[in-house]
Amino acid sequence: MSLYIDIGLFKFDFTDCHAVLGIPxxxxFKDIRQQYLKIARRLHPDSTAAKGEVARQKANDLFSKIVNPAYEKFTTERSRAEYTVLLKDISKRVRQEQNPQFQHEASQELAKTNNIEHTYKTALHKLALNQYEDLDRVLEIIAQISELNLVYLMRQADRAFTSTSQSFPSNVSKALEDSKQTPPPPDAPAPETLVEQYLRRAQKLMEKNNFAHARVELQDALKLEPNNTIAHSLMGIVYLKQNQLTMARVHINKALQLNPNEPMALRSKQVLAEAVPKIEGQTHPAKTTGAGADKPKGGLFGGLFGGKKNK
Incomplete structure (x- = not known):
């Protein structure tokens, strides 16, 4: 499915991820995440209300080829920083527009109102409310929201970009500077499947000890591929970190049953064996404290996430 739109911010050869997700x-990021989950419930094959094979396929294409890539721009510090740099550049360019013409009534109203914030948020909310209800009008609504975003940047310019930057974590400013100095690699990576996206997000969340959200990502992965060895391996670790030993064993044993030689499954089994005595209180203090104690390198996960991606 092609995302060809020639109005709004899209006319600057820029993918307006805010418009795709229907967010100001x-x-x-909290609001972005909530909106993404709302859209996912409407479009995901397991929850969509679309009737008929054609409509269900269209919903899946919108989710995998348009919504997911847009959401990805906000999930990592580097991609978010790069996106923000591009948005800042466009905010400078739109101020140079001479006598711009806007196609939609909401954009025309925003262009002349004195109550910029209220008019912008109200119009955008109205459009986003049913953005993915009529699958045949999705691109049209994305275009309308992007034109609103263009007008908003023209009216608010510097303040709009400042508030966007401040909504991100404090250390994003360093990433912004790094992204200016380090151009993205020339060759784009091969497109990921939906399951690969869920697994990658889950691993990043696990690295940050956000196991509750990682579990949600892994549950979504297993809905699509119930016999995915890596998903079961990671789910075992998540349950282990949440002190749910029975469920941890279930998923790790399932992973080993599916593929006894899968490196991720074997590593998960090792982590389980090392952690269970500590969780159950069977480890003697003398063996876990002091200068002579054995400590796994890199913490409990060791090299679980540090190596190359397992195929």
Whole structure:
């Protein structure tokens, strides 16, 4: 499915991820995540209300080829920083527009109102409310929201970008500077499947000890591929970190049953064997404290996430 739109911010050869997700320019990540989950419930094959094979396929294409890539821009510090740099550049360019013409009534109203914030947020909310209800009008609504975003940047310019930057974590400013100095690699990676996206997000969340959200990502992966060895391996670790030993064993044993030689499954089994005595209180203090104690390198996960991606 092609995302060809020639109005709004899209006319600057820029993918307006805010418009795709139906969120305002200054949305913080919590709001972005909530909106993404709302859209996912409407479009995901396991929950969509679309009737008929054609409609269900269209919903899946919108989710995998448009919504997911847009959401990905906000999930990592580097991609978010690069996106923000591009948005800042466009905010400078739009101020140079001479006598711009806007196609939609909401954009025309925003262009002349004195109550910029209220008019912008109200119009955007109205459009986003049913953005993915009529699958045949999705691109049209994305275009309308992007034109609103263009007008908003023209009216608010510097303040709009400042509020966007401040909604991100404090250390994003360093990433912004790094992204200016380090151009993205020339060759784009091969497209990921939906399951690979869930697994990658889950691993990043696990590295940050956000096991509750990682579990949600892994559950979504297993809905699509119930016999995915890596998903079961990671789910075992998640349950282990949440002190749910029975469920941890279930998923790790399932992973080993599916593929006894899968490196991720074998590593998960090792982590389980090392952690269970500590969780159950069977480890003697003398063996776990002091200068002579054995400590796994890199913490409990060791090299679980540090190596190359397992195929």
């Amino acid at each position: 320019i200054d949305a913080d």
